[in-house]
Amino acid sequence: MAIATFAAGCFWGVEDAFRRVEGVTSTTVGYTGGTAKNPSYKEVCTGRTGHAEAVEVEFDPAKVSYLQLLAVFWKSHDPTTPNRQGPDVGTQYRSAIFYHDTEQEEEARASKAVLEKDHVFKRPIVTEITPASEFYRAEDYHQQYFEKQGIRSCHI
Numbered sequence: 001m002a003i004a005t006f007a008a009g010c011f012w013g014v015e016d017a018f019r020r021v022e023g024v025t026s027t028t029v030g031y032t033g034g035t036a037k038n039p040s041y042k043e044v045c046t047g048r049t050g051h052a053e054a055v056e057v058e059f060d061p062a063k064v065s066y067l068q069l070l071a072v073f074w075k076s077h078d079p080t081t082p083n084r085q086g087p088d089v090g091t092q093y094r095s096a097i098f099y100h101d102t103e104q105e106e107e108a109r110a111s112k113a114v115l116e117k118d119h120v121f122k123r124p125i126v127t128e129i130t131p132a133s134e135f136y137r138a139e140d141y142h143q144q145y146f147e148k149q150g151i152r153s154c155h156i
Helices: 011-019 041-045 066-075 102-117 145-149
Strands: 002-008 024-032 052-059 095-099 128-131
Touching: 002 011, 002 066, 011 024, 011 052, 011 066, 052 066, 052 095, 066 102, 095 102, 102 128
Parallel strands: 095 128
Antiparallel strands: 002 052, 002 095, 024 052
């Protein structure tokens, strides 16, 4: 198994997108990319922890490639809006790829470059690509939130 970590706005929808991918064995929503230790949801929402709402994706590389996960990431949000996804605004909703090794970094940077070269988005991509750091699991009620609530989308 391998791990990938992505931030693309509200983690509920991002988690749901990855849970649908064959070869993904588990997902965990949480916080990463900041400086606060063991932050709570309430603390992350202040924007003062530096953390992004993120999803840690465990996957079987024999069934799904990291490049395929990157494709899901790019399609699941607007990577051209800094610190915002839909109605959600703040640094915790930024677009970010947190790579776990050199291969992931290279593939992430290459995939971003292709999207920019092909002008897939009308505005510049603002997604940060940075090394993975400590990942803090979010509170239980956030895990698989859509499934628990019987809903399919965050947006009205």
